[in-house]
Amino acid sequence: MQPQRSSKRLSKAKEPNPTEKQQEEKKETRMNAAKEPLRNDARLNLKALCISGSCRSLVSNLYVTPGSEDFISCLRWHSNNFTSISQLIFTTANSSFLPVWQAGVNNARFNQPETPKPSVIVTPVNESQVRNALLCTKKHGYEIRIRSGGHDFEGLSSTADVPFVMIDFINMRSIDVDVVNSTVWVQAGAALGEVYYTISQKTDTLYFPAGLCPTVGIGGYLGGGGYGNLLRKYGLGADNVVDVRFMDVNGDILDRSSMGEELFWAIRGGGASSFGIVLAWKLRLVPVPELVTVFVVNKTLEEGATEIFHKFQTVMPNIDRNLHIRIQWFGENVGNTTKKTIKMAFEGIYQGTSDTLIPLLEENFPELNVTQEISISKLSIKGKSDYIRAPISIEGLKKIWEKILENDGSATFQINPFGGIMNEYSETTIPYPHRAGVLFQLFKMVNFGDQPSYTTPTSLARRDWLQRFEAFLEPYVSSNPREAYFNYIDLDLGVGSDNYEEASVWGERYWKSDNFKKLIRIKARVDPDNFFRHPQSIPIFSTSLSDM
Numbered sequence: 001m002q003p004q005r006s007s008k009r010l011s012k013a014k015e016p017n018p019t020e021k022q023q024e025e026k027k028e029t030r031m032n033a034a035k036e037p038l039r040n041d042a043r044l045n046l047k048a049l050c051i052s053g054s055c056r057s058l059v060s061n062l063y064v065t066p067g068s069e070d071f072i073s074c075l076r077w078h079s080n081n082f083t084s085i086s087q088l089i090f091t092t093a094n095s096s097f098l099p100v101w102q103a104g105v106n107n108a109r110f111n112q113p114e115t116p117k118p119s120v121i122v123t124p125v126n127e128s129q130v131r132n133a134l135l136c137t138k139k140h141g142y143e144i145r146i147r148s149g150g151h152d153f154e155g156l157s158s159t160a161d162v163p164f165v166m167i168d169f170i171n172m173r174s175i176d177v178d179v180v181n182s183t184v185w186v187q188a189g190a191a192l193g194e195v196y197y198t199i200s201q202k203t204d205t206l207y208f209p210a211g212l213c214p215t216v217g218i219g220g221y222l223g224g225g226g227y228g229n230l231l232r233k234y235g236l237g238a239d240n241v242v243d244v245r246f247m248d249v250n251g252d253i254l255d256r257s258s259m260g261e262e263l264f265w266a267i268r269g270g271g272a273s274s275f276g277i278v279l280a281w282k283l284r285l286v287p288v289p290e291l292v293t294v295f296v297v298n299k300t301l302e303e304g305a306t307e308i309f310h311k312f313q314t315v316m317p318n319i320d321r322n323l324h325i326r327i328q329w330f331g332e333n334v335g336n337t338t339k340k341t342i343k344m345a346f347e348g349i350y351q352g353t354s355d356t357l358i359p360l361l362e363e364n365f366p367e368l369n370v371t372q373e374i375s376i377s378k379l380s381i382k383g384k385s386d387y388i389r390a391p392i393s394i395e396g397l398k399k400i401w402e403k404i405l406e407n408d409g410s411a412t413f414q415i416n417p418f419g420g421i422m423n424e425y426s427e428t429t430i431p432y433p434h435r436a437g438v439l440f441q442l443f444k445m446v447n448f449g450d451q452p453s454y455t456t457p458t459s460l461a462r463r464d465w466l467q468r469f470e471a472f473l474e475p476y477v478s479s480n481p482r483e484a485y486f487n488y489i490d491l492d493l494g495v496g497s498d499n500y501e502e503a504s505v506w507g508e509r510y511w512k513s514d515n516f517k518k519l520i521r522i523k524a525r526v527d528p529d530n531f532f533r534h535p536q537s538i539p540i541f542s543t544s545l546s547d548m
């Protein structure tokens, strides 16, 4: 495929003229001469963040730590009003630095004293401040990390082993619903729960088909694909993105038409942070009934859970698309005894009322009884994903239960059924390739919530257990490649990126060969110096793919 070069720009960063450059140099000299950290008395007032029961309000002063003056003075030079931008910048000497950083670290595994922190955090309120932060980050040789909801499974939005500037979208969360055209523009910092809530304030019959966790950010979620409980009816979140505002490595703002279809393809599932910065997504809303029905049914092995699950593997991918049943597996004791069992929670959501749900369940799963429940929690976790394409036999399931029962109770497992409309998408429609033929996605994680850190002997033993379980599962899951979900990013899969052979070890698992190669070609075109990088970003090679 020929690379497309976009000529149309929505807006362009201003180039410095000689007089401005002199002024900047003067400012930098002044800053460097300062023996004490510079104090700016402007107060910062970040919007209180109230999600999932935790409310935070952040107020502080700006101090400039030695080492970050170059970056700050660059921002000062780029900004029309430095007083206002200074209220949105945090350095390590600033009393709010740690709370601001911690507020968005949504996996407590990376909220540790020893976790490397940014040199500077910028919390822009508008696109031109994002551009200034990007250009100054580049100019002064920092790496960049972009944070929306902060849920990255490897902490890649909040930490890095090199000096970096973090752009945190906490102040860019506006949501603009257009009920007439069934669309919504969402700025990159909005959380899924905020999107659902804002839509529900405008309409009871439109919805955006995304994930269950309300604090996951729209910025990261759609960049990796994004599944949810309407997956079987409306596909992935990324299948329902219709436009974008996107900042490239030069600070230019592109939309779908100016970036061209190739880059628009890449950022919906290929990991947007390899290519640039998403400022806002335009999403298609889908029709939903005013009333939906939810249920949770728990079954243990003694209550026939193995047989129900065995049947689930083949029935669910073909059942009415209005029904989604997620399953969680837990190892636990039988009553007050020491005997261990597997408990399965069947968590269903149905786009309709119980009048039609109950006959549907009676026909397909007469074994289930219905109650109602919803739960949400903040975790310290390490997770791994798989896709299952052939039903696991009863014998295979029993071996899996045995392995799970060897775990100390820190592991949980989530099963999301596929099929439905997912079978109608080609695996190259967007970079996310796990489509036709997938029966279900299996996500496993171990929790370190009861441990002071994820490096205690117990935590390390849990990580080790997860690795061994991963190896044990190999005969039961997809192969060539063994597929994995990029949004459940896992650095254990490998971080080699010097050549295609090295990178394919992890890249083909997330995207398969054709999509991964296409992402590499697009990356070489839009970010040839590999400015947007992290340990599993789309790589740049010294030789082009066609020469290999």
Ligand SMILES: Cc1cc2nc3c(=O)[nH]c(=O)nc-3n(C[C@H](O)[C@H](O)[C@H](O)COP(=O)(O)OP(=O)(O)OC[C@H]3O[C@@H](n4cnc5c(N)ncnc54)[C@H](O)[C@@H]3O)c2cc1C
Binding pocket: 145, 146, 147, 148, 149, 150, 151, 152, 153, 156, 157, 158, 169, 188, 210, 211, 212, 213, 215, 216, 217, 218, 219, 220, 221, 223, 224, 225, 226, 227, 228, 272, 273, 276, 277, 278, 279, 487, 488
């Ligand atoms: C509790 C929990 C529940 C989850 N549930 C689901 C689910 O139901 N369905 C599902 O598909 N996934 C789910 N996930 C996975 C989730 O989609 C990914 O972790 C996702 O990357 C999180 O996005 P974020 O914005 O919250 O995280 P962040 O850590 O902010 O970002 C994740 C990645 O995206 C990049 N990024 C963030 N914002 C931007 C931007 N504006 N421009 C460019 N790049 C950006 C970051 O740099 C980072 O590389 C869940 C994760 C957790 C922890």
